[in-house]
Amino acid sequence: MPMSQQTFLKVPFVWEEPKPLIEISPRLTFEPVKALQDDRFISAVARVMAESVDASDRQRAAEPDFHAAVEMFLNSASEDFSYQDEWWQFGINEAGEIVGFVLPVIFAGCAKADLEEGTIYYMGVVPEYRGLGFGNDLLSRGTRILQEVGVWQVFCDTTVDNVRMISAFQQVGYRQYSEPWERPI
Secondary structure, X not given: OOOOOOEEEEEEXXXXXXXXXXXXXXXXXXXXXXXXXXXXXXXXXXXXXXXXXXXXXXXXXXXXXXXXXXXXHHHOHHHHEEOOHHHOEEEEOOOOOEEEEEEEEEEOOOOEOOXXXXXXXXXXXXXXXXXXXXXXXXXXXXXXXXXXXXXXXXXXXEEOOXXXXXXXXXXXXXXXXXXXXXXXX
């Protein structure tokens, strides 16, 4: 890795099958992000990234055209992963407000014994709803979607500074895969 390239540490987590289908708290309803025909998805992702502890998110937030950087990030998922539009979902509270989103995907070329390997491409809780456990609900929903698709494992990571996401992985039933590793920003 070139010396000039900035890096940060990520903590890897894995969900290993077979496990019973994960239970999802009923306090949120879920709707595919494509079902909402407006800019709320890009706006929610941008709000999550703008106040993220993840260095790569902060770098995107510093782009001159932040909105375009978010769109490019979301569109790049189809380059390395496969997914169905209905897998990408908003979590909506009883007042009808978007509290966050989860974007599960399948790794291309990582199938094993007719089962896929999945990951959560991105997820986030909008800032005013953080600290209320909604990350657990979103992660559970994304994991359940991947279980229903048929996975042999779900492999994810988060920055070492993201204490809430680390806690969500642990509470939902993921295990830390290894020591943190260095990733380019």
